[in-house]
Amino acid sequence: MGAEPESDEPTFERSGTVRPLHEQAEPKAGQSDNAPRQAASPRSERAEPMTRRDVYTRPMAAGRVADGPMSKLVSWAKLHLTSELHRREVELDAQLGTLPGVTRANTIAVLSPKGGVGKTTSTFVLGNVLASRLKLRVIAIDANPDFGTLAALAPDELRSQRSLADLIGAQSRLDSAAQLKPYVSTLPTGLHLLGAPARAEVMAQMSPGLYGQLLSLLGRFYEVILLDLGTGITDPIAQFAVESADQMVVITTPEWVTAANVLGALRYLSNDNATLVLNQAPAKNRGNREVIEANFRRQSLSTRVTLPYDERLRTMLDSGSYDLDELGRGTRVPIKELGLAVGRELV
Numbered sequence: 390m391g392a393e394p395e396s397d398e399p400t401f402e403r404s405g406t407v408r409p410l411h412e413q414a415e416p417k418a419g420q421s422d423n424a425p426r427q428a429a430s431p432r433s434e435r436a437e438p439m440t441r442r443d444v445y446t447r448p449m450a451a452g453r454v455a456d457g458p459m460s461k462l463v464s465w466a467k468l469h470l471t472s473e474l475h476r477r478e479v480e481l482d483a484q485l486g487t488l489p490g491v492t493r494a495n496t497i498a499v500l501s502p503k504g505g506v507g508k509t510t511s512t513f514v515l516g517n518v519l520a521s522r523l524k525l526r527v528i529a530i531d532a533n534p535d536f537g538t539l540a541a542l543a544p545d546e547l548r549s550q551r552s553l554a555d556l557i558g559a560q561s562r563l564d565s566a567a568q569l570k571p572y573v574s575t576l577p578t579g580l581h582l583l584g585a586p587a588r589a590e591v592m593a594q595m596s597p598g599l600y601g602q603l604l605s606l607l608g609r610f611y612e613v614i615l616l617d618l619g620t621g622i623t624d625p626i627a628q629f630a631v632e633s634a635d636q637m638v639v640i641t642t643p644e645w646v647t648a649a650n651v652l653g654a655l656r657y658l659s660n661d662n663a664t665l666v667l668n669q670a671p672a673k674n675r676g677n678r679e680v681i682e683a684n685f686r687r688q689s690l691s692t693r694v695t696l697p698y699d700e701r702l703r704t705m706l707d708s709g710s711y712d713l714d715e716l717g718r719g720t721r722v723p724i725k726e727l728g729l730a731v732g733r734e735l736v
């Protein structure tokens with residue numbers, strides 16, 4: 390229609406309509422939205438100062454027409470979903486804060502027949518919740534015979550260079566919690582991490598008997614001992630862990646093949662006090678997940694927690710800067726759910 394506007398003032402077309410907003414510049418500094426504006430067209434003698442209502446003829450909310458269908462949908466979803474999650478989190482915080490203490494050291498085995506599904510991640514986030522929210526003395530041990538990564542999740546400046554092999558070697562000389570300190574990485578949440586030896590041949594010597602010694606030593610100083618196991622559940626270490634654990638946390642991804650694998654594997658486990666974590670669940674796989682959850686229900690696994698895939702969590706873990714409060718609520722809530730599920734089973 391008309392020529393391009395020469396000024397950056399909102400411009401009326403000949404027809405009297407207003408140019409789309411994205412073609413209009415921001416008001417200049419000092420010019421309030423309500424300030425009278427120059428007549429847009431020199432040809433228009435009756436031009437009134439333009440007000441916001443000329444442009445936005447209907448009430449607006451968050452950049453959308455307030456009573457439009459999209460706006461209604463978005464605000465309903467926001468209110469409903471956010472407040473639902475928010476409510477759940479408030480509830481969880483209260484429940485976590487009122488769980489009773491423990492009467493003895495509890496051992497928890499974190500395992501899966503599959504690698505890379507989040508055993509170490511789950512051990513770590515769970516240990517942090519138990520230490521920080523339940524105020525328990527918690528240690529997580531890297532029991533992965535194959536170059537475990539648990540200790541690497543500690544910030545560099547807090548990481549102990551010593552390993553569980555060093556601790557076993559020194560056990561006869563240790564009789565106070567303070568003497569244990571150099572062997573563990575102490576995180577800001579209060580969680581302690583005990584790493585695996587860097588040399589594979591040293592870790593290969595770790596027998597069920599040595600783990601037994603380690604558990605009885607640590608049981609004198611800690612209320613919760615988490616065992617971050619390697620992949621598999623039939624090797625002697627995993628079997629020992631399952632037999633000596635008070636409860637298990639079983640990890641799977643939501644893909645059917647992996648989940649079916651876990652179901653098959655669970656039949657070999659004598660311990661049936663288990664919490665299931667469906668980890669890295671992409672929202673798209675919901676249908677699949679429901680089938681899988683139904684199958685796990687039949688296995689009498691009492692509690693299931695679905696931990697979403699979260700890039701932020703991954704980066705936090707990788708950079709040694711994990712902070713539960715800095716995660717989005719969509720990830721925070723399932724992590725607290727996991728803490729509560731395990732916390733309730735402590736004895």
Ligand SMILES: Nc1ncnc2c1ncn2[C@@H]1O[C@H](COP(=O)(O)OP(=O)(O)O)[C@@H](O)[C@H]1O
Binds near residue numbers: 501504509696703706
């Ligand atoms: N829910 C998640 N969201 C994002 N990344 C995850 C999640 N769970 C695990 N990861 C990442 O996947 C990788 C494997 O996880 P890890 O816990 O080490 O598995 P496992 O101990 O079973 O081998 C790690 O890099 C970890 O940070």
Ligand SMILES: [Mg+2]
Binds near residue numbers: 508509617
């Ligand atoms: Mg691992």
